[in-house]
Amino acid sequence: MTPPNRLRALLAQDKLHVMPCCFDALSARMIQQSGFGLTFMSGFATSAARIGAPDLGLMSYGEVLDSARNITEAVSIPLIADGDTGYGNAMNVRRTVRGFARAGCAAVMIEDQLAPKRCGHTPGKAVVGRDEAFDRIRAAVDARADDDILILARTDARHEYGLGEAIDRAAKFHELGADILFVEAPATLVEMRQICADLPGPKMANIVEGGETPDPGHAELSDIGYSIAAYPLTLMAAAMQAMATTLQALAKDTPRDPHLMEFTELRRRIGFDAYYETSAAYDSSRRSS
Template sequence: MGELLGTVDTPPRKRLRDLLSTGGPAVAPGAYDALSARLVEQAGFDIVYMTGFGTTASLIGRPDVGLLSGAEMVDNATRIVSAVDVPVIADADTGYGNAINVVRTVRAYEQAGVAGVHLEDQVMPKKCGHMSGKAVIPTDEMAGKIRAAAEARRDPDFVLIARTDAAAVHGLDDAIARARAYADAGADVLFVEAPTSEEGIETVARELRGVAPLVFNWAEGGRTPPLSLERIGELGFSLVIFPIGTLLAATVGMRSLLATVKAEGTPTSALGELPSFGEFTDLIGLPEIGELEQRFS
């Protein structure tokens, strides 16, 4: 459970590959910082998803429109990985440049300890997949970036997820054709972003079944219909991510507390709904610190 001196029996990348091969779907709630990642793990989930949307919102308080650099994203991934023992899948946006930039990006994320990344075929600067106004690069260019990513990884268990945003730009048929091309280029997992109907989701699942494991992005409030986990499994998706629910929940909680302080002058009346100081310090690992102090004193 993310201990400072903890050990794991199975390397996270191997565990991620095992989870993706079980028939799924494996569930990966989003985390935007180390604390939210610890909460995901403590809730019993086997995978943490580092959301680019949430990372941007939490680091600079701005929308996900390509404002963060690769270095900032890798830095956040490093902190998240260090806080948990479960595999972390990280948003790597467009790879932050061309195929050569992708080589460096993959190496950096791999050194950070993440179990896998997803790369998308948007034009830089990118936008959140559920926003309007996206543009995509040519299929061949993106396939070259996927080939570069596959050759760049040092660990063969490092999972490469190829995401296409073409459905909103050129239609679902083009998105499916792109996904096939990216699988041929070396992607381990395919991610067709933002189909806008259940029929579209079913088409993606049917056309890409057997090509590679598939990701379903259950974007809270986004353009894709909110299917049940059972239905997602029936369609054959191997991984479902819930990218921003933790961020939205934290926003609601902070707004409520701040409204209480503003109206009443202190947070006293809200404290009953919050973890106590002791409960929170236990949650973030203070008992382990005490044990280590005794061990090394």
């Protein structure tokens, strides 16, 4: 089954899919090893991990595509890629979508922010006009005709123009052919319920610890009507906190974190054991003995 069809099969299930977000091949592999059925390449986290800079449009299309390709080669679960604003006009959007499809992504997110985009839970973001926003999604859907991939259409209009405008834009995205809808940064559970009640098809919630959107439990997110709950910064925040704590211990020459992963487990998760097992089949000296 192709990655897009794997994702379609998941979305056809009447359940909430919890989606920890990755930022590189290793974090994606650990998500898969932990039993999660899909992941999303967080632009915020990937920018931090790859170039050590904030998610403010600093990474190029080529850098993001390269990161996505590294992830799809490391895992078999569906990956949703962050295509930002499409990196230009409608023709750039088409190229962006086709590039992510050919890199093995199951879906790509295209949003209506004004470039350079910003994290949806940080100040200063703005959206393009309706016509340009709709042209981006129209171009993304047209590109899907050549290379199969799902389109996750995102709007950040709630911040600048209110929830009504955001819902209207998302409804039009669905009409144009978007497969999954994402209204960013609702401020209350009431708003989250309105989004799911008013919009057709699968919807994604974006849960940022300390962000603008409420963080209810999985059962409540499912009851509200979401198909996917994305956690874009959970793994990166945990990893950064662990690294900061360990670095402080090293600097002070105090005992390091007792929760450090054992070396044998570290090797196994990275793939050393699997590598040695497979490579043994090509060791003629061992076969002859």
